[in-house]
Amino acid sequence: MKGSDLPLSGRALIKILSAVLDKGVSVRFRTKGFSMSPFIKDKDVVTLAPLQKAPPGVGDVIAFVLQGTGRLCVHRVLDKKGNLYVTKGDNSNVADESVLKENLLGFVTRVERDGKEVFLGLGPERFLIAFLGRRGLLLPLTFPFWKVIRMIMKKELR
Secondary structure: OOOOOOOOOHHHHHHHHHHHHHOOOOEEEEOOOOOOOOOOOOOOEEEEEEOOOOOOOOOOEEEEEOOOOOOEEEEEEEEEEOOEEEEEOOOOOOOOOOEEHHHEEEEEEEEEEOOEEEOOOOOOHHHHHHHHHHOOOHHHHHOOOHHHHHHHHHHHHO
16 A cells, blocks of 8 residues: 555564565665764655675665664664674764674665655765764764755755
8 A cells, every 4th residue: 555654663673674675675664763864864764675695885874783772773884894894873973883794684775755765875975974974074074064965955855
């Protein structure tokens, strides 16, 4: 049914996402929270693709299960060290604890806001975003340019 949502969160959502992704099929869900703002905002719809062919790289946005809490998280990969991924929300000053490969769910391949695709944050610019985020410069540099970024994002939504 188009336009209907199945309100799930927590473990139930993670189980469904994992089951669908394990079948090699992409899945969509509505985000909750502000840790990836301005590129992914609260209530945006993201499409997750399975991690079948290649592991995530620096700059990719991934969904994973946080080790200690078991919560679903969507953050950007800043670094990879063996079987561990260093991730961080674009709107955060602190990196997450390292994420084990077995806790990864999928790649974010699409972001929709108000029914329209958002392009900024998942293309080639993702490498620059990760570079700036790793050095703690993303927030200080984007804050003064926020009006320009908002204009660009609004144009993309049209």
